[in-house]
Amino acid sequence: MQTHEHSLQDYLTGLVLAVILTAIPFWVVWTSAFSAKVLFGIITLCALIQVIVHLRFFLNISLKHTGKDYLTALFFAGVLIFIMVGGTIWILYDLNFRMM
Structure with missing residues (x-):
């Protein structure tokens, strides 16, 4: 397997992008400018990009x-994580429905 060397510029670019992709969901939630579904979509999109x-x-x-x-x-590994997160959300929604 070949290795690909990165420069300091690459790491700084990644750091700036990671900070921006972390700040966007915090700002969106803090301002409460969108509905809960849109907030969830924005947070999910930023997480996937991150x-x-x-x-x-x-x-x-x-x-x-x-x-x-x-x-x-x-x-x-990504498929397993998707199954675990998706299963957890599914179980929580089902429990919420049954508890109402």
């Missing part, structure tokens, strides 16, 4: 320079 930023700028994972086996394992 995962990509972290993978690219901090973990040095790129489609061009990363082995196929490593990307497959990463994809599998």
Whole structure:
């Protein structure tokens, strides 16, 4: 597997993007300018983009320079996380419905 060296510029770019993608949801929630569904969508979108930023700028994972086996394992981990988070949300909504 080849390694791809990053410069200080790449890390600073990742840091700035991560801070911005963290500040956006805080600002949106703080201002209460949107409905709960829109807030959830904005937070989710920023979180997904931030995962990509972290993978690219901090973990040095790129489609061009990363082995196929490593990307497959990463994809599998993502599917497992999706199942766990989705299952948790599903259970919580079902419990909320049953408790009402």
